[in-house]
Amino acid sequence: MVFIKPILLDAPNLGELEKKYLCDCIDSTVVSSVGENIRIFENKFAEYLKAKKAVSTQSGTAAIHLALYELGIGPGDEVIVPVLTFVATVNPIKYVGATPVFVDVDPETWNIDPNEIEKHITNKTKAIIPVHLYGNPCDMNKIMEISKKYNIPVLEDATESLGATYKDKFTGTFGEINAFSFNGNKIMTTGGGGMIVTNDEKKAEHLKFLVNQAKDNNTDHYFHPEIGFNYRMTNLEASLGLAQFERLPGFLNKKRKFAEIYKQGFENNEKITFQKSYEGAISSYWLPSIKVESHKTIPEIQKELKEKGIPTRRIFPPIVEFPPYKEYKKEEYKNAYEIYKKGLNLPGSTMNDEEQIEYIVEVLNNV
Structure with a gap:
């Protein structure tokens, strides 16, 4: 059988709406990290997920890195993570100097096995990262029970699962801080880009501060009271994201x-x-x-x-x-x-x- 258009594995779906939003942004000349579309995109994203706050980032990897950093995880700490995932889930654990503890997955859902999580908890365990592999939600009830039992925060890697739900609740809203990706092959794209989602407004405020080189916006000069990151989404990317989000x-x-x-x-x-x-x-x-x-x-x-x-x-x-x-x-x-x-x-x-x-x-x- 011959098709007029080729079969595509994971290519993005882009059209006239995306062109319009991008052209409008270019015409405004506000294409970098200062722009109204970034704030609008963050607010719409949080509203969609029924979460309190969303903070845009340059990638899903950056979102995971910042989440670990905000949770205070560092050298000597352990983070439990499934062995079957994209490497971007794991590398940020190394970025902060912590040790990934790999556990096996469920043979049918392919997601992290809650029983294996509990077996690998030690006094050094400081976070659990469930990954909703290929968009398929993890067993979040059991994972959150373990989190509560041992007082260990959950950081959901929801980079592949935007729009997926578990027990009528969106993935990426169970954990303390959670990460999404808008890479070109994801469900919707901003070209690159990612998003952190949390119900902790204080942490969200600090994360928004960190992504912009920890720049103090209350002064009329460049002042950076702590180490920050250049993990900002651009207004151009947010424009594309808004168009994709409508679709x-x-x-x-x-x-x-x-x-x-x-x-x-x-x-x-x-x-x-x-x-x-x-x-x-x-x-x-x-x-x-x-x-x-x-x-x-x-x-x-x-x-x-x-x-x-x-x-x-x-x-x-x-x-x-x-x-x-x-x-x-x-x-x-x-x-x-x-x-x-x-x-x-x-x-x-x-x-x-x-x-x-x-x-x-x-x-x-x-x-």
């Missing part, structure tokens, strides 16, 4: 429709298992993901799909595969390695249409 409900509806087509298309195929969700969880389906039982390797399957015009991506490798984290014992993460060995991300870009998703199902079932 977010449509993006989420389309992604969920795609997931429904995939699930129905694979339900009679015993070799393909779709990433499962916890009861009461509604994924954003940033990237629809499956596990394949086959005599073929994932790279072999990818090659066959690519020849038929279908782009795919392997699941994130367990973090302990990377040289900076090689001291950890790989055998402790059997579920993560099983998912990595057999896992595959399927096209989820909202630039695709339903006919293309149905074609992917047909081809993959045959492959």
Whole structure:
């Protein structure tokens, strides 16, 4: 089958509204980190999530770094994190001088296993970072119970899960400080960019201060009373974000429709298992993901799909595969390695249409 437009894995959906907002911003000449659109974007984002405050950043990684910094985490501290995630979840732990403690994931949802969290808590544990992998919410009830029991703050990595809910509450609103990403391949984009979300207004005020080099705006000259960061979002990025934000409900509806087509298309195929969700969880389906039982390797399957015009991506490798984290014992993460060995991300870009998703199902079932 030949389509007029190519099938896309995770490309952004940009159009006339984005052009208008960006051109308006350029015409205003206020394109850098001083601009009204930044404040509007932050307020709209917090309102959407029913959170008190949102602070924009230059990336999701910057959001995680600042959250850890604001929580006072540093050398000698430990942070519990799933071994199956993008490396940007983990590197900020190193930025602040703390030690990541990796735990295995649930074999069906692929998210951090709450039982493994509790097993790895020590008197050095200062934070827990659950990651809503590929937009799929973690078991936040159990995780927050552990947080309360041991008085350890939760920092949600919601960079992939904007719009996802657990028990009717948005991901990124359970933890004390939480992070979102607007990278070009995310559900909505600002080109780069990220957001910190919190209900602690005092922390939000301090975070807003830190992202702007800790500059004291109450003086008429440059004065910086503490170490700050250049983690500001620009007005240009916020303009793009506002346009994308208006279209977010449509993006989420389309992604969920795609997931429904995939699930129905694979339900009679015993070799393909779709990433499962916890009861009461509604994924954003940033990237629809499956596990394949086959005599073929994932790279072999990818090659066959690519020849038929279908782009795919392997699941994130367990973090302990990377040289900076090689001291950890790989055998402790059997579920993560099983998912990595057999896992595959399927096209989820909202630039695709339903006919293309149905074609992917047909081809993959045959492959």
